[in-house]
Amino acid sequence: MKSVKLASQALRNMRRYPLRTIFMMLGVVVGIASLAVLSSVGEATKRETLQRFKNMLGTFDTIMVRPGGGRSRGMPTLVNVPPTLRFEDADAIAKELLEIKAVAEMQTAFDVDIKYRDRAASPVVIGVTPNWLELRSEEVQDGAFFTDDQNASLARVAVIGSDVRAALFPEEDPIGKTLRIADVPFQVIGILKSRGAGPAGGSLDNLVLIPVNSAARRLFNRNFLTMVIAQVKDPEQGSAATEKVAALLRERHHIRPPALDDFTITNPAATMTQVSRAGSTLTKILTGVAAMALVIGGVVIMSLMSIAVSERWKEIGVRRSVGATRRDIVLQFLIEAALVALAGGIAGAAIGESGTLLVARMQGLPQILVWRPFAGAVLLSVMIGLVFGVYPAWKASRLDPIQALRS
Amino acid sequence: MIEAENISKTYWRGATGAVAALKMISFQIGPGEFVAVRGASGSGKSTLLNILGCLEQPSSGRYRLDGEDVARFPDKQLARIRNAKIGFIFQSFNLLPRTTALENVEIPMVYRDGVVDRRRAFCSLQRVGLAARAQHFATELSGGEQQRVAIARALINNPALILADEPTGNLDLNAGREVMQLLCDLHNEGRTILLVTHDDAVAAYASREILLRGGEMISDRQRASELRSGSTEGVL
Numbered sequence A: 001m002k003s004v005k006l007a008s009q010a011l012r013n014m015r016r017y018p019l020r021t022i023f024m025m026l027g028v029v030v031g032i033a034s035l036a037v038l039s040s041v042g043e044a045t046k047r048e049t050l051q052r053f054k055n056m057l058g059t060f061d062t063i064m065v066r067p068g069g070g071r072s073r074g075m076p077t078l079v080n081v082p083p084t085l086r087f088e089d090a091d092a093i094a095k096e097l098l099e100i101k102a103v104a105e106m107q108t109a110f111d112v113d114i115k116y117r118d119r120a121a122s123p124v125v126i127g128v129t130p131n132w133l134e135l136r137s138e139e140v141q142d143g144a145f146f147t148d149d150q151n152a153s154l155a156r157v158a159v160i161g162s163d164v165r166a167a168l169f170p171e172e173d174p175i176g177k178t179l180r181i182a183d184v185p186f187q188v189i190g191i192l193k194s195r196g197a198g199p200a201g202g203s204l205d206n207l208v209l210i211p212v213n214s215a216a217r218r219l220f221n222r223n224f225l226t227m228v229i230a231q232v233k234d235p236e237q238g239s240a241a242t243e244k245v246a247a248l249l250r251e252r253h254h255i256r257p258p259a260l261d262d263f264t265i266t267n268p269a270a271t272m273t274q275v276s277r278a279g280s281t282l283t284k285i286l287t288g289v290a291a292m293a294l295v296i297g298g299v300v301i302m303s304l305m306s307i308a309v310s311e312r313w314k315e316i317g318v319r320r321s322v323g324a325t326r327r328d329i330v331l332q333f334l335i336e337a338a339l340v341a342l343a344g345g346i347a348g349a350a351i352g353e354s355g356t357l358l359v360a361r362m363q364g365l366p367q368i369l370v371w372r373p374f375a376g377a378v379l380l381s382v383m384i385g386l387v388f389g390v391y392p393a394w395k396a397s398r399l400d401p402i403q404a405l406r407s
Numbered sequence B: 001m002i003e004a005e006n007i008s009k010t011y012w013r014g015a016t017g018a019v020a021a022l023k024m025i026s027f028q029i030g031p032g033e034f035v036a037v038r039g040a041s042g043s044g045k046s047t048l049l050n051i052l053g054c055l056e057q058p059s060s061g062r063y064r065l066d067g068e069d070v071a072r073f074p075d076k077q078l079a080r081i082r083n084a085k086i087g088f089i090f091q092s093f094n095l096l097p098r099t100t101a102l103e104n105v106e107i108p109m110v111y112r113d114g115v116v117d118r119r120r121a122f123c124s125l126q127r128v129g130l131a132a133r134a135q136h137f138a139t140e141l142s143g144g145e146q147q148r149v150a151i152a153r154a155l156i157n158n159p160a161l162i163l164a165d166e167p168t169g170n171l172d173l174n175a176g177r178e179v180m181q182l183l184c185d186l187h188n189e190g191r192t193i194l195l196v197t198h199d200d201a202v203a204a205y206a207s208r209e210i211l212l213r214g215g216e217m218i219s220d221r222q223r224a225s226e227l228r229s230g231s232t233e234g235v236l
Helices: A002-016 A018-057 A087-096 A148-152 A162-168 A212-220 A235-252 A268-311 A313-321 A326-363 A371-398 A401-406 B045-052 B075-084 B101-112 B118-127 B143-155 B173-188
Strands: A062-067 A100-109 A114-116 A119-121 A124-128 A140-143 A157-160 A178-181 A184-192 A207-211 A227-232 A263-266 B002-013 B017-029 B034-038 B060-065 B086-089 B161-165 B192-197 B208-213 B216-222
Touching: A002 A018, A002 A326, A002 B101, A018 A268, A018 A326, A018 A371, A062 A235, A062 A268, A087 A100, A087 A227, A087 A235, A100 A212, A100 A235, A114 A162, A119 A162, A124 A212, A148 A212, A157 A162, A157 A178, A162 A184, A162 A207, A184 A207, A184 A212, A207 A212, A227 A235, A235 A263, A235 A268, A263 A268, A268 A313, A268 A326, A268 A371, A313 A326, A313 A401, A313 B075, A313 B101, A326 A371, A326 B075, B002 B045, B017 B045, B017 B060, B017 B216, B034 B045, B034 B173, B045 B060, B045 B161, B045 B192, B075 B086, B075 B101, B086 B143, B101 B118, B101 B143, B118 B143, B143 B173, B161 B173, B173 B192
Parallel strands: A124 A207, A157 A184, B034 B192, B034 B208, B086 B161, B161 B192
Antiparallel strands: A062 A227, A062 A263, A100 A124, A100 A227, A114 A119, A114 A178, A140 A184, A157 A207, A178 A184, B002 B017, B002 B060, B208 B216
């Protein structure tokens, strides 16, 4: 009951000393607002990054083998990889390893001219086995994907991405039309469903897919692969399967340590874990920065309240003389600090959440409102008020009432 | 009601050493008495009032209030006594700024049991003739009005003992007279009044006068009582 009365007196004081109240609130407002914005933005960025990596990697029960050892960058293509990864290697992985369910072969090339009538484009041209579609979790939007028979018979058929469709066939249905890939005619039989943006923000839809055998024999005249995608039977055993594949390739390529591998294996599941961890680190760092701002807000409350205590000596003396115990004085100042911080927290959270919406809109991030920080922020600000109110409250209660009255 | 026995108060002030503010003061005050403690500034009269008001503890000696030896009470019990048994009136009024007259009067109720009876606070203001000023901020009131609000505040928990420290010190003649009249009324209700002043004219309202000089009690005598009974004309 006494606390309720003291709280209502505190609210009254906050109203009647608006400037003091606003200054005290300010630190918490800024702290909570930045906490809300930064944690929401961090979370949204993390989710967006993960989504983009998912777009690029496709599925998570696959491992990817590319030719060349060491650290290679970007998409492996026929011109930037050594000719070490053979069709036979892919066959061996598929046939000899029980851990592997299926293997897709890929031959990738950039800067290939593609023409349809008077229109031209130069998307990525990828020769793939038909199971690529399933291993990558891709879907055909219109038409059909090529078959194993078409691959075996070196059929000149192509499936195009939505960007290529937009570039070459803006006003007509591409299915059944013939386009020329480096002057070799291919018939369009299907259109891929759009995949959206990759990790760097670029489009993943600017591509043309043809059967890998047709690519090797009719187009590029190369007998090595730029990538092999192997689907593991048990996604839990991805790392073990990776080791098996590496061992098999070393044997086939006659590599004995300390000689270095002439291939690189990546495990998308492991990559995703890293990306996710990096995202979490970002969120943590941003949250840490905001938490620091909040602590500064607490220090502001502490210092302004300490000053207020010296200005309110007389009030403290009067209250003591009419029967307030030291505990009552502590209670009064703690309640004031908590209420000021609470008001600051609510204002800060409201500002922060609207700021989040604004940032989300400007950055094109999904508009994620993180409500846990909102509720938590308000609670946190009350705690900040209590913690940083302790010192001024204690100082007020230690005041000798006689001296307080004499001041 | 008040039994002071050999009360001494010594302040320790850094390098200058001990300063004896009160030396072996002993007296008794019965219920319903009107006592003035008189002395020049520095005579220890305020210190005595603070000790009697449980705001301060004596260095030695015994102080019984209503038979309770309060000299060694802990903070919580002293606060309870100040709240329930004692009403303070200060020279500088000591009202809270940016707080209305009514809210000022309510404060002691908060520390009593947390129940604020607004009507009772209003009656207390009415009693000192300031019902019309209830919603005014303290700073909007004249000195005399502020002191009357302070008296209303002192009375709100119906204390038996009123301690007034130079209650007219900051007031003009008329306002001072009104305040003294109020104190006389309280005395006539049966409350015990202890008044600290350096002013002989103010002390003249009391029926008994204790004179302090340099921390020592030099006289304790009954006074002629023509002022207490009613008319205050021509005094002050």
